[in-house]
Amino acid sequence: MSIYLRNDIWWIEFTSPDGTRIRRSAATEDRQQALELEAKLKHDLWRVYHLGEKPRMLWKKAVVRFMRExxxxxxxxxxxxxxxxxxxxxxxxxxxxxxxxxxxxxxxxxxxxxxxxxxxxxxxxxxxxxxxxxxEWEVKCDPPYIKLLKEPKKRVRWLAEPEALRLINALPSHIADMATLALETGLRESNVTLLRWEQVDFSQRIIYIEGDDILKSEQAFVVPLSDAAVDVIKRQVGNHPIRVFTYKGNPIKRANTKVFKNACAELGIENFRWHDFRHTWATWHVQRGTPLEVLQELGGWSDYKMVKRYAHFTHQHLQQYVNRSPSDVPTIFPTKVNFG
Structure with a gap:
């Protein structure tokens, strides 16, 4: 018998045509339903083996493969x-x-x-x-259309340079170093806290960031390092063989901690999260005249729309249109016409 009971639920177990052992719950207390499911599974596997149809994949196995890859x-x-x-x-x-x-x-x-x-x-x-x-996996799957819910317009919270300096000085040294690197590079929290020495190239003054988060960007990109960023990273040399940032000899997992939040509260810096260091970095770049397409490459954004939200922080391109001499100002209104 290739079906059996376990805790009042029927289970199926048999060998497929290619020799693979199949074992799974039928998710039912009804024996007849379990038998019908068993027959369907055997039928589908026979067609895969003998007719070359796409095999099926359990969600659990899909998750394991996804995370492994x-x-x-x-x-x-x-x-x-x-x-x-x-x-x-x-x-x-x-x-x-x-x-x-x-x-x-x-x-x-x-x-x-x-x-x-x-x-x-x-x-x-x-x-x-x-x-x-x-x-990619060539298994039987026809994904349903998945429409995302509407989200409020994303906020852009940033600090002026004097505010940022006060915050850095108020933080413990291990958090201050990570905050400084975030302000110098625009890296996300996980890119900073999980930074490994193999990603750092002092000779070229760069950090190599792998495609990190499918919710952001899967594309790898190179982050050039400023003098301040290089100094921060060099201060960590010798603390750990693999990870750059540590605390008491242990790799750091989070930076947006209670200590960081308390420092913000004590300084009166409200509504500021760790990710806002990235907003601050991008805002400073735009204010200094960095073109948006360059900022996009520096920040590793795959979508230009993500960068355009910082566009209103620049004004240099508007300066040529103000304080012009009277001879340069075009006539706005036509000459008065006498209609008699």
């Missing part, structure tokens, strides 16, 4: 998303995922009080896995 160095948020999705998809094949399943997840997350942005991060991760299965 992506090799995200900071996967804690990714893992939490997949754990949340497991009760919904853990028993399904990727080709069984329908729009109604996604709608249920959206409604549940909103009931839990999370923001649209948080829901969208989950949807983007789900979409990424399904697209991989469909386009």
């Amino acid at each position: 992506k090799q995200n160095k900071d996967s804690s948020n990714e893992i939490s998303i997949f754990k949340y999705l497991d009760p919904y998809f853990g028993h399904l094949y990727v080709d069984e995922i329908r729009r109604m399943h996604i709608d249920d997840i959206i409604q549940q997350r909103l009931k839990e009080g999370v923001t649209n942005a948080t829901v969208n991060r989950l949807l983007q991760k789900l979409r990424a896995v399904l697209n991989k299965a469909h386009k």
Whole structure:
């Protein structure tokens, strides 16, 4: 018998035509339904082996393969998303995922009080896995259309240079060094905290950033280092064989800590998050005249729209249109006409 009971749930176990051992829950207490599912699985695997049809892939296996291929160095948020999705998809094949399943997840997350942005991060991760299965892995998968929820216009919170200097001076040295590097390079928190020595090239004065977060950009890019950035990194030499930033000999995982938040509060710097160092860096660049297309490359943005939100901080290109001599000012109103 290739089906059996476990805790009142029927399980299926058999050998596929290619010799692979198949073992999975039928997710039902009904024996007849379990038998029908077993027959369908055997039928599908026979067609894959003998007729060359695309094989099926369980969601669980898709997640494992996705994480293995992506090799995200900071996967804690990714893992939490997949754990949340497991009760919904853990028993399904990727080709069984329908729009109604996604709608249920959206409604549940909103009931839990999370923001649209948080829901969208989950949807983007789900979409990424399904697209991989469909386009790259050649398994049976026809992803449903996944539309993201509307999000409020993204804020741009930044500090003036005197404010930033006060904050740096108020932070403990290990956090101050990371904040300084963020202000000098525009790197995101995880790119700073998880920075490895193998990514640093002092001879060329660059940091090599791998494609880090599918929610941002998967493309690798090179970050040139200023004198201040080089000094910060050189201060860390000898502290750890692999990671650049440490605290008491241990690699640092987070920078946006309670210590950082308390320092902001004590200085009266309100509504400022660690990621706002990146906004500050970009704003300073634009104010100093860095072209937006150059800023896009420096910051590793794949979408030009992400850079255009800083455009209003520049004014140099408008200066030529003010304080012109009277002879240069065109006539705005036509000569008065006498209609008699």
